[in-house]
Amino acid sequence: MSPVPQSVKSNLLSAFRHLLKPLVRLAIKNEVTLREFGEALKSAYVGVASKQIGMSGGDPTAEAIAVLLNVDIKEVKGVLASPSGKNFEYEEPQTTPVSKVLAAWHSDPRYSGPYGVLVDLPFAASGDSADRGGLTFSELSRQYCPDISPKVLLDESIRTGCVVSVGSGFYRATKRSYIPDPLSALSIGHFAHVVHNVCETCERNLRTESVGGKGLFERAIFTDNRITRTDLQAFDKYVRERGQRFADDIDIWLSSRAQPGPSDVDTVHTGIGIYHYVVHDEDEREFGQAQIQAQIEGTKNAN
Numbered sequence: 001m002s003p004v005p006q007s008v009k010s011n012l013l014s015a016f017r018h019l020l021k022p023l024v025r026l027a028i029k030n031e032v033t034l035r036e037f038g039e040a041l042k043s044a045y046v047g048v049a050s051k052q053i054g055m056s057g058g059d060p061t062a063e064a065i066a067v068l069l070n071v072d073i074k075e076v077k078g079v080l081a082s083p084s085g086k087n088f089e090y091e092e093p094q095t096t097p098v099s100k101v102l103a104a105w106h107s108d109p110r111y112s113g114p115y116g117v118l119v120d121l122p123f124a125a126s127g128d129s130a131d132r133g134g135l136t137f138s139e140l141s142r143q144y145c146p147d148i149s150p151k152v153l154l155d156e157s158i159r160t161g162c163v164v165s166v167g168s169g170f171y172r173a174t175k176r177s178y179i180p181d182p183l184s185a186l187s188i189g190h191f192a193h194v195v196h197n198v199c200e201t202c203e204r205n206l207r208t209e210s211v212g213g214k215g216l217f218e219r220a221i222f223t224d225n226r227i228t229r230t231d232l233q234a235f236d237k238y239v240r241e242r243g244q245r246f247a248d249d250i251d252i253w254l255s256s257r258a259q260p261g262p263s264d265v266d267t268v269h270t271g272i273g274i275y276h277y278v279v280h281d282e283d284e285r286e287f288g289q290a291q292i293q294a295q296i297e298g299t300k301n302a303n
Contacts, residue, residue, distance in 0.1 A: 007294070007295075007297070007298025007299075007301065010294035010297050010298055011291070011294045011295075011298075013294075014287065014290035014291055014293070014294050015287075017287075017290065018283060018286070018287040018290070019199075021280070021283050022280075022283075023195075024037070026191075030179075030183065031096055042075065042079055043079050043082075045069055046065055046069070046076055046079040046080065049065045049068045049069050050065055052068070053065065053068065062076045062077045062080055065080075096178060097145040097148045097153055098153055098156050098157055098160070098162065098178040099177070099178045100144045100145055101140060101141055101144055101145055101153055101157070102157070102162055102173060102175065102176060102177070102178055103176070104140060104143070104144045105118060105121075105140060105173045106118065106173065106176050108140075110135060111135060111140065118172070118173050119135060120166055120170040120171065120172045121135055121136055121137045121140065121170060121171055122136050122137065122169050122170050122171070123136065123137050123138060123150070123151075123154060123169065123171065124136055124137075124138050125138075125139075126169070137150060137153075137154055137171055138150040141153050141154075154171065157173075157178070158171075160178060160179070161174065161175065162174060162175040162177075162178055194273060194275070197271075197273060198273060201215075201216045201218055202218065204216055205218055217272075232278070235276075236276060239276050243274050243276075246274070247274060250271075250272055254270075254271065
């Protein structure tokens with residue numbers, strides 16, 4: 001493998017940081033830790049390296065993968081030995097502080113009334129809490145999550161709808177499980193396919209053999225100037241109507257040529273993706289600055 005110019009690598013790294021930000025936001029919202037995300041990335045690296053070695057006629061051993069990725073062979077062996085290509089080295093599943101507090105509120109008998117009905121809790125001690133045995137949300141939090149501020153835990157519990165205020169300074173647990181942004185397996189699978197296919201097309205179009213319009217069709221339509229929020233709503237409606245008509249035409253064309261079962265003819269899965277985006281201004285500004293910095297570093301290295 002010939003060495004990649006440092007300027008290309010710098011530009012790619014700034015691009016990776018930019019495209020990863022929406023994924024990281026989604027990960028944080030759904031309790032995927034930095035360590036778990038890193039293990040998923042490591043698994044993807046090992047998987048892709050293994051396939052590339054095999055496609056070139058080599059034997060994708062742990063040693064060969066380690067050499068290609070320039071990592072310690074122990075890391076590669078750990079990934080290869082883990083279930084589903086993931087490195088599960090935790091003794092127990094990681095639980096968030098809010099999850100711990102909610103679980104304790106539902107399971108600790110001191111916080112249950114007659115017939116198992118949960119006790120409403122004040123945030124801090126008062127005359128009313130003394131009548132209830134001194135039970136408070138702050139005490140519950142300190143017992144099960146002593147390193148986290150009770151106020152932070154309460155605010156997050158309220159934000160995610162796990163706890164609601166019932167008046168007079170008391171709070172009620174309404175959910176047993178803490179899920180910041182509930183997503184179905186089907187929705188997550190759809191998300192993964194969409195992002196993967198977009199990246200596949202863009203990566204393919206960056207290859208040398210795709211120069212001169214030989215890659216896959218890829219177009220982005222946007223205005224150089226901003227539009228109002230009102231026009232954004234109108235544009236969304238316009239895109240949904242026109243986009244659906246276009247999608248129906250494509251669906252009819254593809255369906256008429258689809259091979260329903262096994263065939264001796266060489267076949268592929270293909271399609272198009274249509275999506276409406278709104279630029280994340282802060283991410284865009286940071287990416288622009290990173291590109292400028294990458295160009296400066298490339299010029300220094302060239303000299």
